[in-house]
Amino acid sequence: MITRQILITVLCSLFSAVVAVFLYQWWVPQQQIIIRDTTEARYASQQDWLSEIRPRTFLSSSPTSFSEAAEAVTPGVVFIRAYQAGSSGFLRRNRPQVTTSTGSGVIISEDGYIVTNNHVVEGGQRFEVILSDKREYIAELVGSDSSTDLALLKIDDENLPNVGLGNSDSLRIGEWVLAVGNPFNLESTVTAGIVSAKGRNIDILDGQDRIESFIQTDAVVNPGNSGGALVNTNGELVGINTAIITRSGGYEGYSFAVPANLVRKIVKDLRDYGQVQRGLLGAYITDVTAALAAEKDLPEVAGVLITRITEDSGADNAGLEEGDVITSINNKVVRTVPALQEILGQLRPGDQVSLTYIRDGRNKEAKIVLKNKHNSTSPLALEEEQLLHQLGFELRNLSRSERKRLDQTGVKVMSIFRGSEIESTNMEPGFIITSIDDRTVRDLDDALRLLKRSKGQTILRGVYENYEGEYFYAFEKP
Secondary structure, three states, X not given: OHHHHHHHHXXXXXXXXXXXXXXXXXXXXXXOOOEEEOOOOOOOOOXXXXXXXXXEEEOOOOOOOHHHHHHHHHHHEEEEEEEOOOOOOOOEOOEOOOEEEEEEEEEOOOOOEEEEOHHHHOOOOEEEEEOOOOOEEEEEEEEEEOOOOEEEEEOOOOOOOOOOEXXXXXXXXXXXXXXXXXXXXOOOEEEEEEEEEEEEOXXXXXXXXXXXXXXXXXXXXXXXHOOOEEEEOOOOEEEEEEEEOOOOOOOOOOEEEEEHHHHHHHHHHHHHHOOOOOOEOOEEEEEOOHHHHHHOOOOOXXXXXXXXXXXXOHHHHOOOOOOOEEEEEOOEEOOOHHHHHHHHHOOOOOOEEEEEEEEOOEEEEEEEEOEOOOOOOOOOOHXXXXXXXXXXXXXXXXXXXXXXXXXXXXXXXXXXXXXXXXXXXXXXXXXXXXXEOOEXXXXXXXXXXXXXXXXXXXXXXXXXXXXXXXXXXXXXXX
């Protein structure tokens, strides 16, 4: 009897619970957070740091766990000390050790590749890396790039803690991020903030090829954090902390990071070639202003205006003209020059891009093959660039009009370095090399191949466009 009463009580309770849930769902509107992500949430490091960019799209903000992200990332953030030439890195009698700079870095692969800022390692001859667990290493400088303020170091070890590269394009304004650094060897420091803006140009880098399209955040970053990690709450690297805007010398609310998608391409080039392979559009550009938008009857004040086209460049070959307004590239909307530079900065010579632009009020499309500064579509390795510098000149392929006027192939000497082997021959800039050691030169690839093979006396034969006859220049190649 008692058992029957208990059974009836249990069944009544279950029925009541089901009815209550049904009534709650019927009366109360359903609320949920939806996250669409092609990769599952993770806080572990990843191996494929140079793999293709993975899409990541949020339909709503996800629940944030700063602690888990920080715990996963901090072991992969290191302290870096760069020593000046001539300094051993150890104290000497009556002479303190001298360092050029200190900063932070991020291990991005388990075999010891570390990305940091160029200004952290610039001028250094010896590089010391200290991990969060106090392990110390001497690092090798793989390469650096002043136009993006990035550098790549390598330490000799395996199974190192590392931070996986995320998709910086997926960052949204207002999204939470963490800035993780290892300033002054104080162990890792973590600060939190939100993404304040994207595609910022703050005019801090030098050089014609500079790329400034920073992620702006209000996470606290101070000078010792240069080269440290900017990560999302999924524990993925979305930027390398690079700069702050300050009047006092300390943090005042604005910090800037190089986007991870650009970092991925730069460090891959440094690893594979020793230098960055830049794919150039071949056009001088500027932002669209309100006055220009009104003059050209543009639908909005956005886009990039072409002010000049370089002869025989990718843009020239595709039929672009001065006055065209670029609105998108590879289906990505382009509203400003930094946005265009960031996209191009992820590409190499020989890559083809799809461009949408406005001309005379009409939308047009073009396919453009990017070239490098030598007017070539072939990547130029560091050793090849160094060979030209050691000899003392800069070369480029002949343009389409030059080949037609001269009715022959070759490469053109753009500049000659003082005190070099080439200067000692009395060669002048503008000389067009048509053969090396009696072997025909069709393009830059030919010239580099023949120069690498040559030993002893090397003879360059060619012409000047405004002078008659052939000219010969000889020099000793070691």
